[in-house]
Amino acid sequence: MNGKKSKALIVAIALAGASLLGSSAASAAATAPTLVLSGGSTVFGLSPAIIVATAGAPGNVAFSVGSTVVVGCEAVATTTVAPFVAKCSWVPAAAGPAVLNAVLTPTDAVTYTVANATPLTVKTGTPVQGIVPNPISLYVDTVLASGSTGVLAPRFGISCAVTSQFIVGQTIVFRVYGNDADLGGAVLDSTNVASAFVTVAGVATPIPLAYGNHSGVAFWTAVLKTGAAPLYNTLGVINFKVTVTTKDRNTVKVLATKLAPRMLNGKRVRVNGAQVYDRVSYYRTVPVNPPLMGATAVWQSNFTSTSQLTLFAVPTN
16 A cells, blocks of 8 residues: 555655746746847938847848838848848938837747837938928038127137037128039029028018128028017027029039040050040030029028027036
């Protein structure tokens, strides 16, 4: 009788041990590997962004933007050796912020479970210059006018330094440079511009831009004086935009190509007695009738908040 009880006890212990081993294996299978996202930075309209997923185990990664899976990145295999990396080439549909996600399906489904990466928020850059497909491109900055003294003097003792931070009482100078593709990339000046002005939120009348010689350099300028009313004195970000409209024209410059003899040390290059030619680009002027209407470009800052044009109160200490 005692022998039978002993055998039953041994069987029960064996079954319990097997049960514990099975539980341990199940626990091991429930381990989720790490999955970290990086990259994804680009400028809208340019090269694709490369999203990188680094995993703690090999497998396939599904990349998505928001809830939409990136086409072609539904199951990207990681490298087979650590670090286990998978990459996805992503073309943003628009500028601005986007939330990137990734899910790893491990190759070893016994040891690992599916893993989700912590979402990564990236911002696709917006081109700041000009308007596409507008032929005009613009460059805009702001500088401190010379002549300020005392607490309003330049922080580093240099006037006309490019800056975005000003103090009430200082004079802000807007500087604008531009080019026109319809004129073969020619500089925008008073001969080809019909109107140019700066619109500032809170200022009733747009400030006209004037083109002229500034210490030997020519560019467009407009002045915003700050100080006690009626001068501009609203603290914080100064919202403004620059608008430039070119004149109507009867001719445009068109990009063309032509054959030009190859030259070396002032002499024509010949191979087996034959002249060698290269195809080169150039602009040729062609008439248009009716006249080509002038184009309008609007520049508005897309800089980060810390780089926006800002007006501060006079320091108290």
